[in-house]
Amino acid sequence: MGDDITLLGAAQIARRIKSKQLTATEAAEAFLFRAEQIGSALNTWITLDREGALREASKIDATIAAGRDPGPLGGVPVGLKDLIDVEGLKTTAGSLIYRDNVAVRDAPITRMIREAGAVILGKLNLHEFAFGPSGHNPHYGDQKNPWDPERVTGGSSGGSGNAVLTAQVAITIGSDTGGSIRIPASLCGAIGHKPTFGLVTKAACFPLSWSLDSFGPLAGSAEDCALMMAAIAGPDPEDPSSLQVAAPDFTGALGTPLKGVRIGHARSYYANQSEPEVIAGVEAAARAFEEAGASVIEVEIPDLKTAYDTATNFMMAEAAAYHEKNVRERPGDYDPKVLERIQIGFFVPATTYIQAQRYRSQWTARVLKEVFGKVDFVLAAATPMTAPLRSATTVTIGGKDYDARGHLISLTRHINFLGFPSTGFPTGFSEGGLPLGAQLIGPPLHDHKTIAAVHQLENTGAVQYQYAPFNG
């Protein structure tokens, strides 16, 4: 499938460009050809910027020709979720309301990506306003799963998921408020990292929930995620929630062995609501960690239902606040299902929101003590099922019916409430040929370590990335 260049992954592309085996222009052309060939069949893109991408690639080539370092991502083609401002391109947030909204400057995260030398091919499709876990979008097209286009990609970073799996770009940036990086990573088969809250700047990016949003990479390897995190993590004075801490050494950490690492398998977190093959995938990952030298014990995360519902109160109130003006003035321009979710937030009393903030502090401290006091990481499923059909409203697991969209998000929202990092990774395929996924959760600012742990499983062969054989 495709051109060989598009199957190399970001780290290899960067190495080959730096060593002049490949030019940035050649790389950009190869990925643009692929994106133009198949992107519309999967509703991957909202804006594909051929001219801008080739202009940037040409600058990278000139930099190399002049003997200067192009940066750690020099010439690597990337795509950004259409919540992120890129100067001169529209930032639509997947909406009608902002369909003509052209950014006047790069968001800080965009600037950091450019400074690392990456070449931005365009803006990726998403669930409207990032407010949904499936990737449905009535305005720009439902994002389609490349393993079976009748199925969802997962969301809200649906374009970010299917773009990577079909080699339309080498790395994408998504956002994760309740699972929106990890869900498409799980359902499409990518490695996706939700950073520690505040580690990556959110300035000049559309918010869903200011206190829960995180922006991070989806890619075909943990190494590629580490490269991108090295570029985008770190303090930003423009972002009020930035932790203002230096980024950890993502690439230096990749070689960290798993010997002596303590993994907590949170079986009770996911097993009673998940498909058997999903459970088997996580158990295989647990065995793989043990075989690589880690110890695995069972852990329980306390108070899950209260935490989930409180996180919901929290998120709904913040989303409603952000959208209040548009909801009052232009309700008809919203996807009706997104509008419904936003409207719920108007019923959350202010005192409930504040109690949720207080509970968040308390629950986080409790999880740090009771869970991460015993283990270094927690392993769990990322989604309880494989990708449902785009037409499905319910899924049946173990004889019980669940709301399809609500169930997708049932294993991820808690982690956003904690603000902890979580790396999603593939665990294999179902009998029906659909990706299975897990997540490895760490304590705050241990992002480099969760990514490194997944990298170690890649080295053993336990995590195997596979491009989807989709050609339009």
Next chain:
Amino acid sequence: MDFSNEEILRHSEALFGNPMDSKKAPGFASLLTSLDQANLRVVDALEDASEPMGHLLTLKGMRHGG
């Protein structure tokens, strides 16, 4: 809190200026009741010392771990 269908319809009309589709009110009511019950559990469980900005303080106090 009153999450009757009537109250939801009244409140949504007051907020948004248009009556909500009455078929949606029961779903709203069910979800809001669940969320309200969560808040009641939270109120019972909260320690006096828990502050709204405590979470960010926790994150800021963490270190990379080498």
